[in-house]
Amino acid sequence: MDTHVACLTPPGKAAIATVALRGSLAWSIAHRLFKPRAGALPHEPSTGRFFLGKLGPDLGDDVILAVKHDLPESEIEVHCHGGIEVVRCIVELCEAEGATQVPWPQFLGAEGRFLEMLAQAPTARTAAILWDQANGAWQQVEAKNDARTISRIKELIPLGQHLITPWQVALAGAPNVGKSSLMNALAGYTRTIVAATPGTTRDAVAVRFAIDGWPVELIDTAGIRAGAGELEGQGIDRARTAARDADLRLWVLDGAAEPTLPDDPGAWMYVINKIDQPAAWDWENVTGSCRTSAKTGAGLEELCQAVSHALVPAPPEPGEPVPCLPEQIAWVRAVCV
Numbered sequence: 334m335d336t337h338v339a340c341l342t343p344p345g346k347a348a349i350a351t352v353a354l355r356g357s358l359a360w361s362i363a364h365r366l367f368k369p370r371a372g373a374l375p376h377e378p379s380t381g382r383f384f385l386g387k388l389g390p391d392l393g394d395d396v397i398l399a400v401k402h403d404l405p406e407s408e409i410e411v412h413c414h415g416g417i418e419v420v421r422c423i424v425e426l427c428e429a430e431g432a433t434q435v436p437w438p439q440f441l442g443a444e445g446r447f448l449e450m451l452a453q454a455p456t457a458r459t460a461a462i463l464w465d466q467a468n469g470a471w472q473q474v475e476a477k478n479d480a481r482t483i484s485r486i487k488e489l490i491p492l493g494q495h496l497i498t499p500w501q502v503a504l505a506g507a508p509n510v511g512k513s514s515l516m517n518a519l520a521g522y523t524r525t526i527v528a529a530t531p532g533t534t535r536d537a538v539a540v541r542f543a544i545d546g547w548p549v550e551l552i553d554t555a556g557i558r559a560g561a562g563e564l565e566g567q568g569i570d571r572a573r574t575a576a577r578d579a580d581l582r583l584w585v586l587d588g589a590a591e592p593t594l595p596d597d598p599g600a601w602m603y604v605i606n607k608i609d610q611p612a613a614w615d616w617e618n619v620t621g622s623c624r625t626s627a628k629t630g631a632g633l634e635e636l637c638q639a640v641s642h643a644l645v646p647a648p649p650e651p652g653e654p655v656p657c658l659p660e661q662i663a664w665v666r667a668v669c670v
């Protein structure tokens with residue numbers, strides 16, 4: 334097999350860059366290019382050893398050479414100074430000794446794709462899941478390919494699709510029930526217009542944050558009501574689309590005024606807001622609803638828990654496989670038919 338060389342760190346100015354080398358020639362290339370600060374490189378590489386020294390002709394760059402795998406397919410990493418020219422020089426030296434340069438995704442294979450996702454993980458919780466996947470969690474699926482494992486994996490597909498891309502959660506309901514206030518209270522800062530005049534929010538406004546470690550894009554929709562003007566009407570159309578396409582739809586009811594129910598009966602999670610005010614109707618009629626006050630903050634924690642549970646009813650255990658690459662998802666879907 335060819336000996337491959339790739340730069341694993343992004344191009345540009347940085348303190349450190351990593352150049353990796355793998356193949357039958359890797360260790361002999363290291364012998365020719367690298368001079369340890371003390372002693373000599375051993376005749377054969379041994380996994381897990383590090384060496385400090387110079388790489389390159391004349392003075393060379395100060396580098397650390399790490400042995401990731403020993404013979405016969407040895408793999409080594411050179412941790413050199415960052416910068417485009419330093420990296421280019423080291424890669425060219427390896428090429429001159431017989432290595433072939435390949436792009437880093439090709440060098441790393443599936444692990445690299447998880448690491449690429451890991452770099453974009455928006456929360457510690459999603460990063461931990463991607464870490465497990467980069468560390469080979471999927472091998473359990475290949476080892477234990479039974480019906481229970483597969484059905485559990487299938488359950489986790491939506492989560493796998495939302496480790497980087499946020500879940501879309503729509504806030505819908507009649508004007509003035511407190512959708513924008515709830516969004517602001519949840520996001521923790523003022524982002525949308527809150528006003529006492531019905532119909533002030535004319536457009537769908539989205540804010541991204543995390544609920545229970547899951548990335549969420551909360552969409553505050555224009556109040557859906559009949560008899561609106563043309564401009565407001567366009568906002569209402571966009572609101573309907575955003576609400577229809579969302580992963581989770583919250584219908585906000587005003588606990589202190591006559592309730593307006595959705596005309597689209599689909600799946601809604603009901604939120605009864607303004608519970609700091611005297612009740613205008615019997616909330617007990619709406620089972621399984623969350624009760625909040627955007628004004629006092631009451632019930633927001635419970636609302637977050639309910640949203641988290643609706644999005645990810647059974648979160649993965651540490652080390653559990655989660656399908657997140659397109660081919661993994663396609664494979665699970667194919668074996669589940």
Ligand SMILES: Nc1nc2c(ncn2[C@@H]2O[C@H](COP(=O)(O)OP(=O)(O)O)[C@@H](O)[C@H]2O)c(=O)[nH]1
Nearest residue numbers: 508509510511512513514527528607626627628
């Ligand atoms: N007392 C009370 N007033 C609220 C609450 N939530 C919103 N409001 C008020 O209700 C009005 C309409 O709120 P807004 O968020 O603009 O409603 P939206 O049209 O559904 O987006 C504003 O005057 C808010 O201050 C709440 O929980 N308690």
Ligand SMILES: [Mg+2]
Nearest residue numbers: 512513533534
């Ligand atoms: Mg509003």
